[in-house]
Amino acid sequence: MEVQIFGVRKSAETRAALRFFAERRVKTHFVDLNERAAAPGELRRFAQKFGVQALIDRDAKRFTELGLQAALLSEERWLEKLTLEPLLLRMPLVRHQQLLTVGPAEETWRAWVAAKQASP
Numbered sequence: 001m002e003v004q005i006f007g008v009r010k011s012a013e014t015r016a017a018l019r020f021f022a023e024r025r026v027k028t029h030f031v032d033l034n035e036r037a038a039a040p041g042e043l044r045r046f047a048q049k050f051g052v053q054a055l056i057d058r059d060a061k062r063f064t065e066l067g068l069q070a071a072l073l074s075e076e077r078w079l080e081k082l083t084l085e086p087l088l089l090r091m092p093l094v095r096h097q098q099l100l101t102v103g104p105a106e107e108t109w110r111a112w113v114a115a116k117q118a119s120p
Contacts, residue, residue, distance in 0.1 A: 001116040002027040007092035008034050013104045014092040020106060024113050033086030040083050046093055049100050052078045055089055062087035
């Protein structure tokens with residue numbers, strides 16, 4: 001089993017996800033969004049499943065700093081903004097094959113691990 005985690009090391013939720021998978025000896029590929037932005041196609045995959053609005057962390061300090069509370073942007077424009085400003089994302093974004101989660105989703109991750117352990 002292998003998962004890909006998008007986040008930043010300063011995010012408590014991202015660290016919790018990394019710890020969750022490490023404790024279960026699940027191979028992780030961590031993408032630090034401060035070092036390398038998520039590809040627009042990768043963000044689009046999450047947006048198609050959850051909607052662009054679900055990816056935006058409206059409580060983030062960066063969201064307030066940029067004055068986006070009243071922003072009325074198209075989905076495409078939001079995706080652009082999220083690519084350029086990773087601190088606007090709800091973290092972590094976790095992908096296991098075609099399965100995706102946004103934000104802390106420990107119950108879902110447990111199901112993934114259990115399913116993988118059940119299969120040969």
